[in-house]
Amino acid sequence: MALLVVIAIEIARLKDLFAVVMLIGIYGLVSASFFVVMDAVDVAFTEASVGAGISTLLMLVVISLTQRSEHPVRHRPFGALLVVMLTGGMLIYGTLDMPYVGAGDAPIHIHIAPRYLNDSMQEVGVANVVTAVLASYRAFDTFGELVVIFTAGVGVSALLMTVGRRGDKKPAVAINDSMHKQQLILRIVSKMMLPFIMLFAFYVQFHGDYGPGGGFQAGVIFAAAIILYTLLFGLTSARRVINQTVSQLVAAFGVLLYGSVGLVSLLNGGNFLDYNVLASNPIGGQHLGILLIELGVGITVASVMITIFFNFAGRKELQKSTSENKGT
Amino acid sequence: MLAHLPILQVIVPLIGAPVCVLLSRARLVWLFALIVSGLSFIVSALLLQQVLMSGTVIYELGGWDAPWGIEYRIDKLNGFLLLIISAMSTLVLFAAQTSINKEIPAEKHTHFYILYLLSLTGMLGVVVTGDAFNVFVFLEISSLSSYALIALGKDRRALWAAYQYLILGTIGATFILIGIGLMYQMTGTLNMADLAARLPEVAQTKTVFTAFAFVITGICLKLALFPLHLWLPNAYTYAPSIVTAFLAATATKVAFYLLIRFTYSVFGGSFSFTTLPLQFLFMTLGLLGIFVGSIAAIYQTNVKQIFAYSSIAQIGYMVIGFSISSVTGLTAALLHIFNHALMKGALFLALGAVMYRIGSVQINQFQGLGQQMPLTMAAILVAGLSLIGMPLTVGFVSKWYLLSALIEKGWWPVALLILIGSLLTLVYVWKIVEIAYFKPSLSTNSTVIEAPLAFLIPIWLLVIANIYFGVDTRLSVEVAHAASESLLQAQGQVRP
Numbered sequence: 001m002a003l004l005v006v007i008a009i010e011i012a013r014l015k016d017l018f019a020v021v022m023l024i025g026i027y028g029l030v031s032a033s034f035f036v037v038m039d040a041v042d043v044a045f046t047e048a049s050v051g052a053g054i055s056t057l058l059m060l061v062v063i064s065l066t067q068r069s070e071h072p073v074r075h076r077p078f079g080a081l082l083v084v085m086l087t088g089g090m091l092i093y094g095t096l097d098m099p100y101v102g103a104g105d106a107p108i109h110i111h112i113a114p115r116y117l118n119d120s121m122q123e124v125g126v127a128n129v130v131t132a133v134l135a136s137y138r139a140f141d142t143f144g145e146l147v148v149i150f151t152a153g154v155g156v157s158a159l160l161m162t163v164g165r166r167g168d169k170k171p172a173v174a175i176n177d178s179m180h181k182q183q184l185i186l187r188i189v190s191k192m193m194l195p196f197i198m199l200f201a202f203y204v205q206f207h208g209d210y211g212p213g214g215g216f217q218a219g220v221i222f223a224a225a226i227i228l229y230t231l232l233f234g235l236t237s238a239r240r241v242i243n244q245t246v247s248q249l250v251a252a253f254g255v256l257l258y259g260s261v262g263l264v265s266l267l268n269g270g271n272f273l274d275y276n277v278l279a280s281n282p283i284g285g286q287h288l289g290i291l292l293i294e295l296g297v298g299i300t301v302a303s304v305m306i307t308i309f310f311n312f313a314g315r316k317e318l319q320k321s322t323s324e325n326k327g328t
Numbered sequence: 329m330l331a332h333l334p335i336l337q338v339i340v341p342l343i344g345a346p347v348c349v350l351l352s353r354a355r356l357v358w359l360f361a362l363i364v365s366g367l368s369f370i371v372s373a374l375l376l377q378q379v380l381m382s383g384t385v386i387y388e389l390g391g392w393d394a395p396w397g398i399e400y401r402i403d404k405l406n407g408f409l410l411l412i413i414s415a416m417s418t419l420v421l422f423a424a425q426t427s428i429n430k431e432i433p434a435e436k437h438t439h440f441y442i443l444y445l446l447s448l449t450g451m452l453g454v455v456v457t458g459d460a461f462n463v464f465v466f467l468e469i470s471s472l473s474s475y476a477l478i479a480l481g482k483d484r485r486a487l488w489a490a491y492q493y494l495i496l497g498t499i500g501a502t503f504i505l506i507g508i509g510l511m512y513q514m515t516g517t518l519n520m521a522d523l524a525a526r527l528p529e530v531a532q533t534k535t536v537f538t539a540f541a542f543v544i545t546g547i548c549l550k551l552a553l554f555p556l557h558l559w560l561p562n563a564y565t566y567a568p569s570i571v572t573a574f575l576a577a578t579a580t581k582v583a584f585y586l587l588i589r590f591t592y593s594v595f596g597g598s599f600s601f602t603t604l605p606l607q608f609l610f611m612t613l614g615l616l617g618i619f620v621g622s623i624a625a626i627y628q629t630n631v632k633q634i635f636a637y638s639s640i641a642q643i644g645y646m647v648i649g650f651s652i653s654s655v656t657g658l659t660a661a662l663l664h665i666f667n668h669a670l671m672k673g674a675l676f677l678a679l680g681a682v683m684y685r686i687g688s689v690q691i692n693q694f695q696g697l698g699q700q701m702p703l704t705m706a707a708i709l710v711a712g713l714s715l716i717g718m719p720l721t722v723g724f725v726s727k728w729y730l731l732s733a734l735i736e737k738g739w740w741p742v743a744l745l746i747l748i749g750s751l752l753t754l755v756y757v758w759k760i761v762e763i764a765y766f767k768p769s770l771s772t773n774s775t776v777i778e779a780p781l782a783f784l785i786p787i788w789l790l791v792i793a794n795i796y797f798g799v800d801t802r803l804s805v806e807v808a809h810a811a812s813e814s815l816l817q818a819q820g821q822v823r824p
Contacts, residue, residue: 033466094510094538111516111526112395140389140398144453147342151446151469155476158439252346259343262335272335275390 003030021059028052034051042130050218054305057227062314125283126290131214135290136195139273143258144298150255153304157248160311187232197225205298219301227309235313244310247303254300333378334387334400337371337410338365338453344756345445354437358425361441365421365448368611369414376407395522401458404811408662409455409585410667416577417448419786424570426782431482431568440480444574447473451582452534460508460594461518463586464501474575478567489562496549496559503546510539523594527634531599540603543590553647557640560606564636569680572632576639577673582666584646592815601653610651615745617644622752626792631689634756635675640714641749643669645730648742652733658812660729666804667722670797674711674790678704681779681787694760696769700776705764707787712757714794717750721798
C-alpha cells in the first residue's frame with residue numbers, strides 16, 4: 001500500500017515520460033499484488049494483464065510517436081490542487097462510516113452476495129463464482145463492457161486510420177525493421193516464448209470456469225503475444241499474418257457472437273442472455289452460454305488491442321516515411 | 329415479441345453497430361444505420377404506449393430476478409426520454425449522408441456510422457436500465473463514442489475539444505462510479521429500486537452523503553451545468569455538424585434524466601433536498617448558467633458557438649424547473665427537455681445545411697442568406713423564436729409552465745430573472761436574423777443556393793413539430809405531467 005503511494009507521487013513528479021510509463025507498469029503490478037492480498041484474484045489477474053501489461057505497451061508506442069520529455073509547466077495549478085484536496089478529503093470523510101474491512105455483517109455480505117456464493121453452483125454450475133456473476137448473473141454488464149472496448153477500437157481506428165490514405169505503391173519502411181539484424185537474442189528468446197504465451201492465453205480463456213481468468217485476460221495476453229512479435233519482427237511481417245481490416249472484422253465478430261447468444265436465447269423463448277434455454281438442461285445451457293460469450297469477449301478484446309496497436313504503429317510508419325520524403 | 333421490447337430498444341442499435349463493419353459501401357451503411365435507428369424509434373413508441381396503458385414495464389436480463397441480475401425498468405419518465413432520443417437520432421441521421429460527405433473523409437464514413445449507432449446505444453442503455461452499475465457501463469459506451477465522433481471534426485481544434493471533453497467526461501464518469509461503489513458498500517445492492525428501499529436505513533451515514541455528493545457532481549459534469557460547462561462550447565463548435573445536432577438534442581438530456589433519476593428515484597426527493605441545499609444550489613447555478621450562457625452567446629462570432637452557449641443557458645432553465653421540486657416545476661423541466669431537443673435539433677441541422685453550402689458558420693458569412701437559402705433561414709428564424717419563447721411555439725409552453733411553477737411557490741424574483749434571460753436570447757437570435765435578412769450577400773457566396781432536400785426534410789419536420797407541439801400541447805404535456813406526478817408520488821411511498 002505504502003509502495004503504491006510512493007510510486008504515485010513519483011509518477012506525478014517525474015518529467016521523463018519513459019520512466020513514468022515504466023513506473024505506471026510497476027504501479028499496475030503492485031496494485032495487482034495488493035488485490036491478491038485482498039483475495040480478489042480475478043481483479044488482480046485483470047490488473048496484471050491490462051494495467052501492467054498491455055497499457056504499458058500502448059503508452060510506449062505513443063511515446064515513440066511523440067517525444068520523451070514533458071513540456072515544462074510554468075504556472076502552478078493551485079486551483080487544481082484545491083479541487084483535488086477537496087475531493088480526497090471528501091473521500092476520506094466518506095470512509096468514516098464504512099463498515100470495517102472483513103466485517104461479516106457488512107451490507108455487501110448479507111444482502112445479495114449469499115445467493116451468488118451459495119446457489120451459483122446449482123444455478124449456473126460454474127466453480128468460479130466471479131465468472132458466474134460476470135458471465136451469467138450480470139452478463140449484460142459484461143456485454144456492455146465488451147462494447148466499450150469495441151467502441152474504443154473503432155474510435156481509435158477512426159481517428160488514426162492510415163489505410164488507403166496515400167497510394168500504397170511504395171512499400172513504407174516499417175517500424176523496427178532494422179531490428180531484424182540487431183536484436184538476435186531478443187528475437188530468438190521471444191520466438192521461443194511466443195507459443196507458450198499463446199497457449200497460456202487459451203488456457204486462461206477456457207479455464208475461467210474453474211480458476212481466475214476469462215475472456216478479457218485471455219484476449220489481452222493473446223494480443224500481447226502478437227504485439228511482441230510485431231515489435232521484434234516489424235510491422236510489415238506482422239501485417240502479413242494479420243491485416244487491419246481483418247482484425248476489425250474479427251472484433252465485430254466477437255461482439256456479434258456475444259449478442260447472438262443473447263438473441264438465440266430470445267428466440268428460444270427466454271429473456272435476453274438467458275442461457276437456461278440454450279440447451280435441454282439449464283446447467284448445460286449455462287455452460288454453453290458462458291463458453292460462447294467468453295469466447296466472444298476474448299476474440300474482441302484481442303483484436304481490438306491489436307487494432308489499436310497497429311493504428312499507432314501505422315502512424316509511426318507514416319511519420320517516418322513523410323520525414324524521409326522531406327529529406328530527399 | 330412485445331414482451332421483449334425493452335431489450336430490443338438497446339439491442340437493435342447495439343447489434344447494428346458491428347454489422348456496419350461487414351457492409352462495405354458507405355451509402356449502404358448509412359441506409360442500414362437509418363433503418364436501425366428508425367426501428368429503435370418504433371420500439372420506443374410502442375414501449376411508451378405500453379407504459380402509458382399498463383404502467384411500469386420490467387424486464388429481467390438473463391432471466392435472473394432483480395437484485396441479483398440486471399433489470400430494465402421503464403416508467404413514464406424514461407419512456408418519454410427514449411422516444412425523444414430515438415426520434416432525434418433518426419431525424420438527424422437522415423441528413424447525415426449528405427452532410428458528412430463534405431465534412432469527413434470518405435474512408436471514415438463507416439466508422440462514423442458505427443460510432444453514431446454505438447453512441448445511440450449507450451444513451452438508450454443509460455435511460456432504459458434500472459441498475460446503477462449498468463448505467464455506468466452504458467454511459468461509458470456513449471461517452472467514448474461521442475469523444476471519437478467529436479474528434480472527427482474537420483477543424484484541428486476538434487481534437488483539442490474532444491480531448492477536453494474526454495478528460496472532464498472521464499472525471500464525471502469516475503465520480504459517478506465512486507458514488508455507485510459507495511452506495512454498494514452501504515447497501516449491498518446495485519439495483520435502483522432496491523437501493524431506494526435500502527438507502528433510508530443508512531441515510532444518515534457520512535458514506536451515503538459522500539456517495540450522493542459524488543454522484544451529483546459527476547452527473548453535473550456530464551450535464552454541463554454552470555460552472556462545469558467548460559467542455560461543451562468547443563465540443564459542440566468543432567464537432568461535425570451532424571454530431572453537434574445529435575449530441576445537442578440528446579446527450580445533455582440523458583445526463584439530466586440521470587439527475588432526476590438519482591435524486592428522486594434512488595435517493596428519494598426528501599433525502600436529496602434536505603441533505604444538501606440542492607434547491608438553493610441548483611436555483612443559483614441555473615440562473616447563473618442562464619445569464620453567463622446567454623451573455624457569452626451574444627459575444628460569439630461563430631454561430632455554432634452561439635447556440636452552444638445558448639445550450640448552457642437552456643440547461644439552466646431545466647435545472648431551475650428541477651430545483652422547484654413541485655409537480656409543475658418538474659413538468660416544466662421535462663417539457664423543456666423535449667422542446668429543447670426539437671429547437672436545437674432544428675437549429676444545428678440548419679447550421680449543418682449552411683456548413684454544407686458555404687463551408688463555414690462564421691456570422692459574417694450569413695449575410696444575405698435570407699434570400700439565398702430562404703427555407704433554411706426561415707427554419708432558423710422559427711426555431712430561434714421558439715428558443716426565445718414566443719407564443720405558438722414549444723419554447724413558450726415550457727417557459728409558461730416554468731413561470732407558473734415559480735409563481736405557485738411565490739418566487740417572483742426568479743420568475744423576473746428568467747424573463748430577463750429570455751430577452752438576452754432575443755438579442756443573439758436577432759443578431760443572426762438581422763445579418764441573414766437585412767445585409768446584402770457576400771460576393772464570394774453569390775452562387776449559394778438552397779440546401780438539398782436531405783437537410784430540408786428533417787429540418788422542417790422539426791420546425792413543424794416546434795409549432796405543432798406549441799399549439800397542441802396535449803401529448804407532450806400529458807406525458808411530462810404524468811411522469812413528474814408519478815416521480816413525486818413514488819417518493820412519498822418510499823419514505824413517508
